[in-house]
Amino acid sequence: MLEQRVSVIGAGAMGEALIRSLLGRDLVSAETLMAADVRRSKLDEIRQRFGIGVTADNREAARFGQVLILAVKPQQIEGVLRQIGPDLTTGHLVISIAAGVRLRFLESHLPEGVPVVRVMPNVACLVGEAASGFSLGRWAGDPEAERARRILGAVGQVFLLPEPLLDAVTGLSGSGPAFLGLVIDALADGGVACGLPRDVAVKLAAQTCLGAARLVLEAGIHPAVLRDMVTSPGGTSAAGLQVLEERALRAALAGAVRAATRRSQELSAGGSEEEPANGRLS
Ligand SMILES: NC(=O)c1ccc[n+]([C@@H]2O[C@H](COP(=O)([O-])OP(=O)(O)OC[C@H]3O[C@@H](n4cnc5c(N)ncnc54)[C@H](OP(=O)(O)O)[C@@H]3O)[C@@H](O)[C@H]2O)c1
Known part of the structure; x- marks a missing residue:
């Protein structure tokens, strides 16, 4: 206490x-x-x-x-x-x-x-x-x-x-829920396209993100090891990953964090010492 x-x-x-x-x-x-x-x-x-x-x-x-x-x-x-x-x-x-x-x-x-x-x-x-x-x-x-x-x-x-790194925190974890909202929605869209009911697809997608996050945070599994754990040769995950790499998902997400960080820096610089930024930083 x-x-x-x-x-x-x-x-x-x-x-x-x-x-x-x-x-x-x-x-x-x-x-x-x-x-x-x-x-x-x-x-x-x-x-x-x-x-x-x-x-x-x-x-x-x-x-x-x-x-x-x-x-x-x-x-x-x-x-x-x-x-x-x-x-x-x-x-x-x-x-x-x-x-x-x-x-x-x-x-x-x-x-x-x-x-x-x-x-x-x-x-x-x-x-x-x-x-x-x-x-x-x-x-x-x-x-x-x-x-x-x-x-x-x-x-x-x-x-x-x-403190200068708080802009990167804003770009990664501040804006991250928006990025992951998009990811969850997109995964669910894929599930619906393959026949799942929408409500089930959204929950499967969100729970999958939660489960993957807990494996990284609680079981200490490196994200690349996690990928390898579920990717058997010639299997389903390998087929899906190939699409994600071809469409540059990794570069898109890393680029989104960099863009959000840059925007945070711009907005912080826009607020002078005498005036706080206006709250668009999340
Ligand atoms: N929400 C997020 O995801 C998030 C993420 C990161 C950081 N933050 C930061 O967290 C802070 C709070 O955000 P929030 O989403 O909780 O805002 P919020 O829901 O608007 O809460 C702020 C509360 O403070 C009240 N208030 C306004 N002026 C006040 C004053 N002079 N004295 C005491 N209370 C006053 C507001 O009343 P009125 O509604 O009547 O104005 C409101 O009830 C913000 O600075 C935001 O940048 C939020």
């Missing part, structure tokens, strides 16, 4: 997923967790669902929490930082999950010395299977990295990286 009280500012899709996972993994108790949001109806729902303290006043949340998770949209971040800044001390930890909002921007709106962590999570946060990268601000050290790792670990896998 974390020893600090936690406030989640912005109780939307991501904020609620974090609240659910933090409680579900017993990282915090209901008494040590608070949610803040501008929507009263949302706060009532959160209080009923999780039994935690709620407030429409971000400053109250800042005074309650020693760890503050900022889960508002990127364009709302600056306003929130201005509200909570006066109440923050070097004993707080600020964790921002706002896509594309850089550490320098976050730090420039907070008192000197306040530790800040920037996270790039992905949509699978909603089901506790996020693939996240995070970076430390200049006032954050090992204790803050460890705390952030435990919090983000509640919603999936997390990797500490230098």
